[in-house]
Amino acid sequence: MTEQQRSGCPINLTLEVVGDKWSLLIIRDMMFGNRRHFRELLTRSEEGISSNILADRLKTLLDRGIVSWAEDPSHKQKGIYSLTEQGIELLPVLAQMAGWGFKYLDVTEELGIRAKLLSEGGPKMWAEFMDELRETHLGIKRRRKSGPGVGERLQAAYQRVVAR
């Protein structure tokens, strides 16, 4: 991986880290689909990533400190990938992209419903979801809110559309 940075502009630097066609999709799957193992990310990917690309991207995301890795105690060969705080804070970027895509592109209904809700929910909903992610990925306990979490609500909405 050749590492020459083109400029110190924050947008450029961000693009150098996650500006390829796969990194953000992997992060999306970790966030919204709770995929945490290599195989899960590989086979349950909506887009069909190939294994060498996945391995490569996970490696660079690890290097950049956007995801972390730990052994899975239930299976010696399984690793479990988690988002770091940096990774979690990419949520607003994904949410804005989802909102824009939902508005202007040819999005399917099942896959668009989460984008719609997340976009309508705005920064407040994002912050709540990020807190949930901090719990599942970083193990940071949070005070329980009443009612189902953002993740659950998104998932439920998705299921409702699929059911139709």
Added chain:
Amino acid sequence: MTEQQRSGCPINLTLEVVGDKWSLLIIRDMMFGNRRHFRELLTRSEEGISSNILADRLKTLLDRGIVSWAEDPSHKQKGIYSLTEQGIELLPVLAQMAGWGFKYLDVTEELGIRAKLLSEGGPKMWAEFMDELRETHLGIKRRRKSGPGVGERLQAAYQRVVAR
């Protein structure tokens, strides 16, 4: 340009449109640097894009309806590129990326100051800036606010840092 879409997910679709290393930088330059001609985008690019890549990206951005093209009446060979409404609405995406990059990456001070202000300004400032962009790119008049616009304030802040 092979056109097979991988999935109907809004994030994926957005990445297929602007998920390469250059498209968003071109849009950034049009937004924040007010680069409107081919040569301006080519030679005043912070990162040094090459002409064939620029030509190719502008073509696809035109196809996707993110920028538009018009003749420049002052010069028969000059074309002027403008952002469309779709393009302007990519601002929040860029702003979030800028904010994330500013927070976590090794941003230079001059180039980071705008990201900082824009990030601190939040959605309200973005909306105001988008209105300014609608004026310069779409010719939509808006009622004048008192004081300098967002674009001017960002530019002034940048100049102040450079001057030091």
Added chain:
DNA sequence: ACAACCAGTTGCATAACAAGAGCAGTCAAG
């Protein structure tokens, strides 16, 4: 008339990406 400027195009080398097979270790069932 001439140099500088304009928006690209073309040819070629290299880097990134992608599909699929393969591999060594692990685990649970029979």
Added chain:
DNA sequence: CTTGACTGCTCTTGTTATGCAACTGGTTGT
């Protein structure tokens, strides 16, 4: 204790995208 499925990858072999530099055909200002 053997078998078959599963684990996280790596290797091989292409294809596609990117990047550099030179070049084209026209326009404009002096």
